[in-house]
Each structure stands twice: as structure tokens, then as C-alpha cells.
Amino acid sequence: MASTSRFRAARRAAAIGIVAALTGLAAPAIADDMQTCHDESGDAAIAACTRAIGARKLSKRNQAIAYTSRGVEWRAKRQLDRAIADHSQAIKLDPSLSEAFYNRGNAYGDKGENDRAITDYDQAIRLNPKFAGAFNNRGLARRQKGDTVGGDADIARAKELNKP
Secondary structure, eight states: OOOHHHHHHHHHHHHHHHHHHHBTTBOHHHHHHHHHHHHOOHHHHHHHHHHHHHTTOSOHHHHHHHHHHHHHHHHHTTOHHHHHHHHHHHHHHOTTOHHHHHHHHHHHHHTTOHHHHHHHHHHHHHHOTTOHHHHHHHHHHHHHTTOHHHHHHHHHHHHHHHOO
């Protein structure tokens, strides 16, 4: 659907506040791992996210962020079932994390499971009504299912939300 680099860019933007919140609240090694989890890609990010999760010292919200960040990396490696499992764990830990629904929707979309993707994009939009990426990707999934009118409306909404 949307490019992996756009996912990483959005995740990095959120990471600034997350890492700032972690500084002083968690051991420096965990804060370093969370930073790497967000800033790096591939195996380095996966390893850092895994260490941060395994330390068991993060809040539920930050655990959820680490899981969904790792899920994005699994998706980039085309390990979609692992990605979906991580995003599902993130949702279990923090059902208000719109990015986890969005990211899981992207993985479902990559598997061709457009109904499941649309359901996740719907939830991401409910949680964050200004989530342009969720509108865009829901529009693409709707188009793939043959709903051109609904898909075009979602894509137009995404463009409107992205205007400066």
C-alpha cells in the first residue's frame, strides 16, 4: 500500500516524544533500545525492540509502541504473520494506539485480506479522525474490493487532511 519509508517517517516523528518521555523514566539501556527501535531499520531495529520489550520495564503504552515498531520492521522483511502478531500484541496492550491498528491493517492489506485491513483502518480512524494515512490506505483497500466511490472518497479525505 503506502511505502515503507513513509511508515518509518511517521514512526520516527512519534518517537521524538516517546524517547523524551522514556528519558529519566527507564534505565538508559532501555531508552537507548527504544531510540534504536524507532530510528533504525531491519535487524538492528528488531533486536532493539525485542530487548526493550524483554526488559519488562516499559509502561504498557511504551510496550505497545515497541511491539508495533517491531511489527513494521517484520512487514518490511515480508514476514507478515510476525508483523500481524506484533501489532495484535500492541493492540492488546493499548487498544487506544491508532498506529497499531493502522500498521496491522497494512500487513493484512499486503496479504490481500482487504476486509480485515479495512476493519483495522476503520478503528484507526475512530481513534484518530485526522489520520490521513489510514484514510488513504482504507481507500486503496476499498478500491481493490471494487468500491471505487468509497475508495475515492477516502483518498480525497486523506489529501484534504494532508494539506498544509
